[in-house]
Ligand code: HEM
Ligand SMILES: [Ca+2]
C-alpha cells in the first residue's frame with residue numbers, strides 16, 4: 001500500500017479545503033508563516049521521513065525530542081499544524097494524519113505566496129516514536145553544506161540534478177539568522193570571500209557584526225522578495241548575493257551553474273522542477289498502510 005491522489009475520497013473528501021481555508025487567515029496575520037511551514041516540512045521529511053516526528057513535544061512518550069536539535073534552530077509555526085489538525089478532526093475524526101496535514105500545509109504555503117499549486121499524493125501515517133535529537137542533528141544539513149553534499153541528500157530522495165537545484169529555490173522565501181552566516185562573513189580565508197559581492201558583503205557585515213551576542217536574533221532576507229515564491233532567489237544568487245554557502249556555490253559549480261541560470265530566466269521551468277522535487281521530498285521515508293498511527297493530537301504519539 002502506498003500513497004494515492006484520492007486517499008481521503010471516502011473518509012475526508014474536504015480535507016484539502018479545510019487545510020487551505022484554515023491557513024489563509026494565518027498567512028494574512030503573519031506573512032512569515034509560509035516560509036516557516038515550508039522549512040518545517042523539509043526538517044520533518046529529512047529525519048525519519050515525512051511522519052510528523054518533528055511535531056512531538058517532550059513528555060509525551062519521548063524525553064528529548066527533535067526540536068532540541070541545534071539544527072532545528074529557527075523552526076517555528078508547529079502550532080499551525082496542530083490548529084489545522086483540530087479543524088480536520090472536527091469534521092473527520094481519526095482519519096487524517098498529521099504527516100499529511102504538514103505536507104498539505106507546506107503545499108499551501110507555496111501556492112499562497114504565488115508559487116505553483118502542487119498536486120500531492122496522500123496516505124502518510126504518523127510516527128509512533130520520535131528519533132533522538134542527536135539523530136536529527138546528524139541528518140539535517142549544516143548551514144555550511146556545499147554542492148556535493150546537497151546533491152547527495154536529494155539524489156537519495158530520487159531527485160534529478162535539475163530537481164535538486166529547484167528544491168533549493170525554497171530559499172526564495174524567508175530569512176537566515178546571522179548566526180548561520182557568521183563563518184562566511186568572518187571565518188573565510190582571502191579569496192574565498194569573493195563569492196559575496198562587495199557592497200552586499202559590507203551590508204551583511206553591518207547587519208551581522210562579528211561575534212555579536214544578538215546573532216541568534218538578527219537576520220537577513222533570503223532574497224529581495226522573501227514573501228513571494230518567485231525565481232528571484234536565482235537572480236539574486238547570480239548577482240553574488242547568495243546568503244548561505246549552498247546559495248552562492250550553486251552559481252559557480254559546473255554541475256549546477258547552468259540550471260541556476262536557466263531557473264533565473266525561466267520561472268515556469270523552475271516551478272515545474274520544484275513541483276516534481278517537492279512531491280519526491282514529500283514521499284521520502286513515509287509510513288503507509290498499517291504502519292505507524294493516526295495521532296489524535298500532533299504533539300502526542302498516540
Ligand atoms: C542542503 C540543503 C539546505 C540547507 C543547507 C539549508 C539551510 C538553511 C538555513 C541555514 C536556513 C536559515 C535558518 C535560520 O537562520 O533561521 C534555511 C532557511 C530556510 N530553508 Fe533551507 N536549507 C536547505 C534546503 C532546504 C529545503 C529543501 C527547503 C524546503 C523545501 C528549505 C526551506 C527553507 C526555508 C523556507 C527557509 C526560511 C525559513 C524561515 O524564514 O522561517 N531549505 N535553510
Ligand atoms: Ca520526520
Ligand SMILES: [Ca+2]
Nearest residue numbers: 172225228230
Ligand atoms: Ca522570493
